[in-house]
Amino acid sequence: MRVYVPTTVELLQTLRDKGFQPPVAAHAVTPAVREWYVEGDLEELEYAASDEAAEASLRLLAATGNAVPRRVVVAADVPDDAVRPSGLARSGIEVQVPVTLADVASVHVDDDEARADVRVAAQAVCAADAGDDGAAADVGQAAAHELLWYDVSELDDVLGLA
Structure with missing residues (x-):
């Protein structure tokens, strides 16, 4: 099953070094x-x-506060039976096995032009979750930026983004 793991530029180093643990x-x-x-x-x-x-x-990004302001999503393939619903979102799941670099199909990352909008959206996302329309507009502004696609072989390039 193809899964999409939200992460940050900084946490990609963990993925490369030891994978994401369940x-x-x-x-x-x-x-x-x-x-x-x-x-x-x-x-x-x-x-x-x-x-x-x-x-x-x-x-x-909101939880870390000082991370590189880029949304990062790792697309990975895991066994179907390793996935459980999380109930946190329509698409929310938990992967019950480690997600390693060998599982990764691609990495999706914001470009430089999105950084300012992502920084604002990271500060607004909790308020947006609570129903604040202005904050939701800020999150929507970041969402308007398409994520760039990187092959897993380009992970070092992504890690170099700052």
């Missing part, structure tokens, strides 16, 4: 996503799950 909070095409997006094909459903992971990356 339970790993992630996002995937769940039954709830399929029900919500009835008309979507698999690619559209995966995009929706990836978007929710990108928003979850904002929460990680």
